[in-house]
Amino acid sequence: MSKQDSQSNTQTPAKQHNVWVLGDGQLGAMLSHAGQPLAINVRPVDIMTPSDERLPLQGTDIITAEREQWPESSLSLQLSEHPHFINGHVFGRLADRFTQKSLLDELSVPTSPWELVDDNTQTEALHQQYGDRVLLKRRTGGYDGKGQHWLKQAEATDIPADWRNEAIAEQAINFDEEVSIVGVRTQTGECVFYPLTLNLHQDGILMASIAPLTRLDHLQPQAETMLTSVMDELEYVGVMAMECFRVGDKLLVNELAPRVHNSGHWTQSGCHINQFELHLRALCGLPIHKPQVNFQCVMVNLIGVDKDDRWLSLPNAELFWYNKEVRVGRKVGHLNLSAHSNDMVNDSIGQLQQWMPQQYQAPLAWILDEFSR
Template sequence: MSHYFDQTVWVLGAGQLGAMLQHAAVPLGINVKPVDIDAAQTPTLGHADVVTAEREQWPETQVTKVLSEHNNFTNKDFFATIADRYKQKSLLDKLELATAPWQLVETETSAAQLHENLGDKVLLKRRTGGYDGRGQYWLKAEDAIQVPAGWHQESIAEQAIDFDEEVSLIGVRDKSGNCFFYPLTLNLHQDGILTASVSPLIRLEQYQPAAEQMLTKLMEAVDYVGVMAMECFRVGGKLLINEIAPRVHNSGHWTQAGSNISQFESHIRCVAGLPMIQPSVRNNNFMINLIGCDLDARWLAVEGSELYWYQKEVRPGRKVGHINFSKVAQPDIKVALEQIEGLLPERYQNTISWLRQQLLD
């Protein structure tokens, strides 16, 4: 008798997200196989198998060709839309979902035109690729800088938003169209890279209904199945969508410690057609991204720490792991932050100060 359901979930991509999907699927009896897109040997898929992805876009290789052409590639048509920021923004406009004012950078578009339409500070974003602060270029009227070569037709321009803070919503939609949500997450970005997340926060509860309504509208419009992340700017009492990720997301990693069903398990349940329920969130949760840090065994001795190490080569600016904490009381949070602060590079002092401000003040 099989130890698994008669179905394999293949993950296009074999990075840390694929590994965490695989880890979350083991207790469910689901066989999940992340696949390196450059693997020398192509996988053999069964007719009833399912394909999902840990990334928005991918080059054409023998592996990606086999996986993307399978009849059960979940959300296949949506990836092409979401991976192109021009198409993504156009869809949000069509659905009347609030986002930063923007326009396509066309062949004849000048910096002067962009400033006239979008303001003195304009952010260029590559239509495809670019994450963690990459693939972006600032145009400031005071600097009199022109649109750089190679960015016409290949980028969009956004108005700089003077936001109060950055939040994200992790949503889940099953094959029957039922939607489920985790609490809004407050995020800290440094140098364009997510450094820390906190959830739940009582003061963010007032924005939860509007955020759920926005993400529900998008997921239903594209008949989405699985986990989708919506990153937003909060400007006063309004949310503006910054980016959409059609997959499990870094800002939802805290759910591994802070919920009975993590975002990874939620995604597997939905794409595999297993029953899904509303996740229960417990305690005060925060996540610290490990960026360009060497592995340190002392992290394991920090009270309540849950380390996830990605087993990747350590390079400056590269996410190589994260640590989750799920704490009941402020004294416990204080102790954990004191202990971890001395074990992280000096550049994390601002991160720890931010966490103290959100969790203890």
């Protein structure tokens, strides 16, 4: 072999990827876990606890975030001002519901009719424009049903004084069901997507997801087109989620999330590349291809419940426990159930109905109903 041939066959050493995450909650932890098999060093950072610490950032390190908003501190500034803070210009724009909705309107992406609530907004005018039920949403903050206020004409509810200029008003949508799509955009602008996911919320909190579903296949191109237009406009890199209302055969965007998302947790069990790995691949410029779905999956959020080792006795269950203090309304884990057959799902859900508290009976019945179709 010639010296030239020998040199051409020499493999370039793999690049070391260091990814820092603004936030060290469960999403940061799952990003860290997903990075380990790829030798990506993922470092979630606690930005909620005041600290004068300086992080040993390198010029080639990559910064991402597990949340849309964060308090300003020396740590958060060091991370957010790094030149490789990917999508840094996006988080604030999508964290504000006013600028998020404005973006959707600019792109002609369907969403519920809305307007800014300012000093001149009158409750009666909102009812005349949008009907007897109008939902106010705080522009920033608010999740899992928080930061919302209903204006109900029958109850003569009014706009809270401190919500003016800090909220938007939306028309209530009589939707058939809620769905979401998780997609990824690469550094070169390629977009790939997971199948649409069917979701059930209770008191504004996601309780369960099912994916994929054949009956939603005809909506997949519509959802992909909508999310692609958003990601392209923002020159976004990484995973983004889009929650939608289904009204007949039309989708209306409810909210966008520039990060990995709760409704994509089923991919940890059901796909050969989960949403966390896909996000890291995009950030690091690693090869990406359309994720293969290995089997249908049901995700059950664990909210305000103590860990129950009986869940592990279910033959098709995979438990993800966040090791957080259990509090009412707090997400403390999730269960993924593989759905290789209806009988398997029925047996597992039947067991969970016996083990789980009252607030889970309606979501578990919803799952059984979907698999009885």
